[in-house]
Amino acid sequence: MTRRSDAKERLLASTLELVSERSYAGVGVQELCEHAGVKKGSFYYFFKSKQDLMLEALAHQSRVIDQMLFAPALASDLPPLERIERLFHLTYEFQKPMTEKTERVRGCFFGNLALELSTQDESIRHCLDRIFRTAVASIRNTVEEAIKTGDLPEVDAQSTAEAILAYWEGVILLAKVRNQPELLKKLARGAKEIAITGKKDAAG
Amino acid sequence: MTRRSDAKERLLASTLELVSERSYAGVGVQELCEHAGVKKGSFYYFFKSKQDLMLEALAHQSRVIDQMLFAPALASDLPPLERIERLFHLTYEFQKPMTEKTERVRGCFFGNLALELSTQDESIRHCLDRIFRTAVASIRNTVEEAIKTGDLPEVDAQSTAEAILAYWEGVILLAKVRNQPELLKKLARGAKEIAITGKKDAAG
Structure with missing residues (x-):
C-alpha cells in the first residue's frame, strides 16, 4: 500500500x-x-470536499456492514426467520465494543446521517437511500426464502422487508437514546413477528 | 401576552x-x-445557552406531539390495536403539510435529535429518554387495554410498547431518507403485528 x-x-x-x-x-x-x-x-x-469524502465513507462503510453484519446474519445455516432475529443479535455484538470504548451507543452510521442530512443534502440522501434499498433487498431474499420453505405464507415480501429494516433502525435509535445496547437483544424477536404483517396485508 | x-x-x-x-x-x-x-x-x-433553549423546545414540542398526535391517535373511540395503527396514519397527516412546504420529509424532531446528540449531550439525551419513555407509557396503556379486551393474549406490555415505538421511529426514518411520507401509511399495519411479539416472548 x-x-x-x-x-x-x-x-x-x-x-x-x-x-x-x-x-x-x-x-x-x-x-x-x-x-x-x-x-x-x-x-x-x-x-473535492467534505461531501465528497462523506459519499466515499458511506460507500466504504456500506461494504463493511454488508460483509460484517448482513452477510453473516442472513447466511443460510439457520431457518430464514431465525436469520432475521440473528441480525439484531449481531448488531448488538457490533455495537458493544464501540459502546465500551466511549460509554455511548453510537448507533447506525447510516441512520444517524439519514436523520441529520436527508433534508439538507440530496446527494447524500440518494446515497443513503441506495444503501437502505440494498439492505431491504437482502432482507427480502430471506423473506422470499421463508415463503418458499413454508415458514411464511404468501406475504408481500417487499413491504415486509421494508418493515423489518425500519424496525431494525428504530430499535438502534431507542438503544442509542437509552444508551442501552442490550435493547437490541431484548427487542430482537419483534422482527420475526413483523414478517407476519405481509400476510395480513395480502389478506386485507 | x-x-x-x-x-x-x-x-x-x-x-x-x-x-x-x-x-x-x-x-x-x-x-x-x-x-x-x-x-x-x-x-x-x-x-442561558443554546442547550437550555433546546431543552425547553423539547419540553414544548413534547406537549404538542402528545396533544396533537398521541392523544387523538390513542383515544378510546376505536378498538385498542386499531388505535396503534391510527398513530401511523395521523403521523402521516402531521408530516404531510411540512413536507409540502419544504418538499422534504422532516421526520420526528425527537428522533432527529436523539441520533444527533445522544453521544454528545447527556442533558439532552436524558430529556429525550424521558420523552420516549412517556410515549412508551401511552402505548403501553393501549396494549394493556388490548389484553383486557382479549384482542391480545397475556403479552409483555412493556416490551411490546417499546417495540411499537421503535418501529414508529424507524418507519419515520425510512420515510425521511426516501422522502416518501406515504411509507407511514404503507407500513402502518406492521405496528399491530409487533403487538404479537410479546405473546411469543411469554411463550418462549
Whole structure:
C-alpha cells in the first residue's frame, strides 16, 4: 500500500469515528485532517470536499456492514426467520465494543446521517437511500426464502422487508437514546413477528 | 401576552423550524435570533445557552406531539390495536403539510435529535429518554387495554410498547431518507403485528 492510499484510508477511518461520535455538521475538514495525521493538501488530492469524502465513507462503510453484519446474519445455516432475529443479535455484538470504548451507543452510521442530512443534502440522501434499498433487498431474499420453505405464507415480501429494516433502525435509535445496547437483544424477536404483517396485508 | 413572552415563543418556534430543517449543530444562536426577530440580549434573558433553549423546545414540542398526535391517535373511540395503527396514519397527516412546504420529509424532531446528540449531550439525551419513555407509557396503556379486551393474549406490555415505538421511529426514518411520507401509511399495519411479539416472548 502506498503512502498516499494509506492517507486516504486514514481519512475514511477518521470520518467514520468522528462523525459517529458527533455529527456531520459537528466535524470540519481541518479536524479530520489532524485526527488522520494528513495534510490539508493531501485531503484535497483525494476528495473535492467534505461531501465528497462523506459519499466515499458511506460507500466504504456500506461494504463493511454488508460483509460484517448482513452477510453473516442472513447466511443460510439457520431457518430464514431465525436469520432475521440473528441480525439484531449481531448488531448488538457490533455495537458493544464501540459502546465500551466511549460509554455511548453510537448507533447506525447510516441512520444517524439519514436523520441529520436527508433534508439538507440530496446527494447524500440518494446515497443513503441506495444503501437502505440494498439492505431491504437482502432482507427480502430471506423473506422470499421463508415463503418458499413454508415458514411464511404468501406475504408481500417487499413491504415486509421494508418493515423489518425500519424496525431494525428504530430499535438502534431507542438503544442509542437509552444508551442501552442490550435493547437490541431484548427487542430482537419483534422482527420475526413483523414478517407476519405481509400476510395480513395480502389478506386485507 | 407580553412582548417578552412573545419573543420567547418566537425563539421556540424558530428553533423547531430551523433545527428540523437542518440539525442542532447546523444552527447558531445568532441565526435563531435573526429568524425569530429577537435581539441577542433578549435571548440571554430567557435562556442561558443554546442547550437550555433546546431543552425547553423539547419540553414544548413534547406537549404538542402528545396533544396533537398521541392523544387523538390513542383515544378510546376505536378498538385498542386499531388505535396503534391510527398513530401511523395521523403521523402521516402531521408530516404531510411540512413536507409540502419544504418538499422534504422532516421526520420526528425527537428522533432527529436523539441520533444527533445522544453521544454528545447527556442533558439532552436524558430529556429525550424521558420523552420516549412517556410515549412508551401511552402505548403501553393501549396494549394493556388490548389484553383486557382479549384482542391480545397475556403479552409483555412493556416490551411490546417499546417495540411499537421503535418501529414508529424507524418507519419515520425510512420515510425521511426516501422522502416518501406515504411509507407511514404503507407500513402502518406492521405496528399491530409487533403487538404479537410479546405473546411469543411469554411463550418462549
